[in-house]
Amino acid sequence: MVPLAESPTRTEFLFLPEWHQTAFYILMAFATTVCVWQVCKCAFHWMSGKPISWKPDYLRGIIEFVLLQRKVRSSRPLSGAPMHLLIFYGFLALFLGTTLLAINKYSPWKFHHGSYYLVYEFVLDWMGLAFVLGVTWAAGRRAFSPPRGMKSDFSDWVTLSLLLLLGLTGFLVEGARMNLVPRDFDSSAPIGQWIGQALPQLTPATYVGLWWIHVVLVAAFIAWIPQMRLRHILFAVASAAGSDPSAKMGRLRPVTIEEVEATGKIGAESPSDFSRWHILSLDACMQCGRCTEVCPANAVGKSLDPQKVVQDIRSATRTGTTVVDAVSEDALWACTTCNACVEACPVLIRHVDLIVESRRSLVAEGRLSGTAATMLRQLQSTQSAWGTQPADREKWMEGEDVPLARDLAAQQKTFDTLLWIGCAGAVDPGAIRTSKAVVRLLKKAGVNFACLGKDELCTGDPARRTGDEFTYQQLADSNIQTFKRFGVTRIVTPCPHCFNTLRNEYGDFGGDFEVIHHTQLIADLIEDGRLDAPEFSKGEVTLHDPCYLGRVNGEADAPRLALGVPSNQNGLETPLGQWLNRAQEDGNALAEPRHFGRKTLCCGAGGGRMWMEEDTDQRPSARRAQELLDTGASKIAVACPFCRIMLDTSVPKEGSQAIPIEDIAEIVAKANE
Ligand code: SF4
Ligand code: SF4
Incomplete structure (x- = not known):
């Protein structure tokens, strides 16, 4: 064929008679309908949950977690991250390219020619290659060195094969077009051009056959998306867009008395007790195994598998079983709430919320026994997780001359910083050594501080994370009243658990103070000389x-x-x-x-x-x-x-x-x- 001298562009539906085009539209409409119908079925499950209590920042969620892939980039930096980035950006470019093509065809704006077209061809050619390489990498990794926590089944191999075939047939169609209608500007898509030149001379009928194979694969892909783990293409976007912009790893949702009176429940007995966003996020799970890979409980052989927790609760949204019937009690109690899973999850699933809400329900039903139940009882009776009496909180101070807030108040003196010791710091021998060292450092640095001594109660963190929300709230309320009584504005503590709940959770109960960890204060004091x-x-x-x-x-x-x-x-x-x-x-x-x-x-x-x-x-x-x-x-x-x-x-x-x-x-x- 003789190259045509004209402005660079391409002919849509090349060699395709009108009825082929009509068949194409019918097929695409059918595939899209199947996809939308399945998405609507999922949305029906999401809507069974509680309304969300936050205002999503849709744009920020999509830009940060979808377009910039922030979470994906931060885990598995040598394997999963680059692989996923190749697939994601390759797919995104191909999707946008197809969308631009459709806009050019069906709108009054005809821009698909000239220099724009050359850049378009170049970008799509290389991004298509990135997509194919990424999918090949994913298949090889899954076959030969799957990360711990990643499981494969038949549908995964079908999915990867489908993706690979989509990429390869896309290149074949492009190469076939260049084989049949070569142009001077084909070099703007060098991979397509190379394929076109490598192919034997084709006929238009062969081109049409290849085009239909590609189109049928695209239609199958669209129709099947909600059935595959690839559904995260849709649902991860929804999960990111609807996520709580103020959510912190260290902050759990408070339960209110009004809520308990209205529902008759504490925590999540059934999946519908979670928020709509939490249920939606379960559908976004791509079963990548990142959460299981980092789970310290799973790594030592416990039954807790955070990926399975997510999948089991997702199944329960369909079968109507309770959370505890879907996830074993052992697994729920094995969690340390370390948040490694939450930190690793690329689709923002908050496993710790799911687990603690389930624990709340178990505790409310009296299904916690053994030493943890003993801890809760002694916390309720002594306000110490160690079960020690309030006066015992001052024994460690003997010989240290520790200023006490109540003494300073009696002398009408003030202090700048409250040293919050925590239950362990007052009674555990090792932790007492830390408490004494902090006191000496504060004195040496001339910090005007005081301790609460017997006025200090457990922050309630162990109760809250075990699932006993109302014991936590009583303790938080008492402590906040104490802080207000002594005019506390700044708290330093050597306990990261106290630090976290004082800093991130007490605000929900009216306690807003500056809270720092002792290492932060020490670092500042060193910097100040x-x-x-x-x-x-x-x-x-x-x-x-x-x-x-x-x-x-x-x-x-x-x-x-x-x-x-x-x-x-x-x-x-x-x-x-x-x-x-x-x-x-x-x-x-x-x-x-x-x-x-x-x-x-x-x-x-x-x-x-x-x-x-x-x-x-x-x-x-x-x-x-x-x-x-x-x-x-x-x-x-x-x-x-x-x-x-x-x-x-x-x-x-x-x-x-x-x-x-x-x-x-x-x-x-x-x-x-
Ligand atoms: S919960 Fe998140 S990290 Fe775990 S498998 Fe699903 S997507 Fe991956
Ligand atoms: S928070 Fe719980 S489930 Fe998540 S990684 Fe830590 S122990 Fe495992």
Whole structure:
């Protein structure tokens, strides 16, 4: 064929008689109807839930989590992330390209020619290749090295085959067109041109056959989307758009008395007790296994599998079973609420909300027994998770001359900062060492502070995360009244669990204060020159980031700054980041464990697990302790009394692997003696 000298463009429906075009429209209308009908069926399930209580920021959700793929980019940086980015941006470009083509054909604007057309062809050619490479990568990875937590079934292979065939037949149709009608400007789509030249001379009938194969595959794809895990193409967009813009990992939804009176329920007994958005988010699950891969309970062989929790509750929305019948009670109690799953989930599913709401229902039905139930009872009777009497909260202060808020109030003196000790800090021997070290540091730095002593009650965090919402609310209310009575405006605490609930949850009950973790204050005091930073040799110290500090509240810098490490080192929580950390020249370079910062690994104490029986061969703390020991450091720095207690049970006390555990406050206090 002779190249035609004309403005670059292409002819739509090349070689296709009118009735083929009519058949095409009927097929597409049918496929779209099937798709929409299935989406409507899903929407029917979403609407069975409670109305959402927030105002979504639709645009921000779509830009941040869909277009910019923020969550996808932050996990599996060497495999899942680049693979998904190739598929996503490739698919998006092909989708937009097809949409532009339709606009050009069916609207008065005829722009599909000239330089625009050349750029269009170039971009779609390469993005099509990205799509095909991404899908091939996904299939190879699934076949030869699937990540832990990823399961495959027949429909996954059908899905991947369909996607691959879509990409390949798209290229074949383009190549066939160039084979039959070559143009001077075909080089703007070099892959299509290469395929066209590699093919033997085709006939128009062959082209039409290839075109129909591609179109039928597209129609099958559209009709089948809601049935495949690929439905996340639709539902992840809806999930991101409708998500709560003010949602925080560390904030649980308060239950109100009015709500209980209206529904007769506390928490989620059936899926319809979740919000509509939560039910919608279940449909967005792409079964990627990221949540299961990072779950500390699953990793030590417990029955908890967050991906399965999501799928089981999703099934329950269809079958009408209760949440507990769909998900085992064992699995629900195994969660440490570490939020690793929430942090990893690319479609914003909030597993911890699902689990805690289910626990609330179990607790309300009296289905919590054993040591955790004992903890709740003693919390109700003594307002201490340890079951100690209020006066015992001041025993640790003996010999320390700790200023008390009530004494200062009696003398009509004020204080700037309330040192909130927490239940552990008042009674656990290791945590008491931290409390004393913090007191010494505050005194040395000249901070005007006070403690509450016996006026301090448990924040209620263990009750809330175990599912006893109203015990939590009573404690929160009492503490807030105490804060108001003493004019508290700023709170510092060495406990990340107290820190989280005081900072993120007390506001829902009228308690708005500045709340900081002790490592944040220490870091500030070092920066101001009021305290000296400790010194240690490279690799001597390793740091265990607490989940409720590093991940839930995104604070990984302060513990490092308090240890005199310049910053969160390179901020890269990836193998490259670890390598760069280790390559740091001299002094104060931490021996970072495999999981650190936002991606830290749970010690197993959160979510009330501290008070639940644990099989010795299923301890998350043992796994974490081994990771820390593997760094070769000779000291473990911690920043949480709960982590300290858990690691203490798993780090050897004797032998070649014996290694001390010290809170950062103790390490800094020694440097300031
Ligand atoms: S819940 Fe989220 S992280 Fe887990 S499998 Fe589904 S999409 Fe992946
Ligand atoms: S919060 Fe932690 S323990 Fe609970 S399901 Fe998620 S990853 Fe597992």
